[in-house]
Amino acid sequence: MKYFIETLTSNSKSVEVSEEFNYFGKLIGSWEFDYTDHNISCSTKGEWHFSWVLEGMAIQDVIILPSRETKTEIPHPLTEYGTTLRVYNPATHVWDIAYCYTGKIIRLEARKQDNMIVLTNIDDNKKKWVFIKIEDNTFHWQNITVKDDGGWHINADLYAVRIQ
Template sequence: MMNVTEAHLKQGFSPALVADGRAAEITGSDDAYGWLVGSWELDVLHYRVDMSARRMTGEVHFAWVLEGRAVQDVWIMPRRSQRIPAPGADNNMYGTTLRIWDAALRAWRVTYFNPVTGQRNELTGRRVGRDIVQIGTHADGTPIRWNFTDITDDSFRWTGVALEPDGVTWRLEAAFLGRRTR
């Protein structure tokens, strides 16, 4: 006999959230994020400080959700297989991003939450050539830019920068190299 939790997962939340693909009203040229659907390994190059010598890794998983009108992800660092014992908050990411297509704006509204650290960010995302440029703010109002660059079918570079109080200097906060897993 199926318990309540099993029934919920089989018939409830997960099937109601996850979609098979992009909604028909989002054109291929407006689909900035669909190529990300699937699972990716991450090399952490920078997370508040240069981390290249530490060889930290992460993982990220993307799916179409909300009848194909949004793309959601789960960013995890360190990888789930490396999270024992639990990492300290400084290098702990287990958050989610929801990217919802806004037809009136002709852009994606992007919201990221990391409940481990309380981080919350609001951005607007668009394709700019082959890159995806996301511009917004941290919860405290600090301007940020999060970009997907060096995009191929199986790899990307993701960087996050924040504007310093001088109003001129952009400081690197995070950089990841992603490789698709099969």
């Protein structure tokens, strides 16, 4: 297993990922967060861990809801354990993304819009994940659906704080 981790992870990004397109670099590390699903009026605490992988051309993460610290024997309605692989495409300057969790794979593309990073579902462009703000030690993420009038319905909010 040691060789797998050594060959998968990278200490830094590739030089091919210019700072202009290094959208996710500030996320490298570990975070704890508060997650609220507005559709079912439910909240939980979670954890999210990010690392450079594949010689620094990609970022992989693991998201855990509820966090391992707060998980109980009784299943929480917001239980999810998933991984995302964000691969930078130097030809298009777009991040190609696959999010995987039990029984599902969601494909997205990430682009900058104003000061936000918008991840759009390839199969349904009305479904988006948006990093509203990424700071050194905090970030705000939303799961949104674009309404017919172009407005956003916020399905969920996530507020994270760096722990490492």
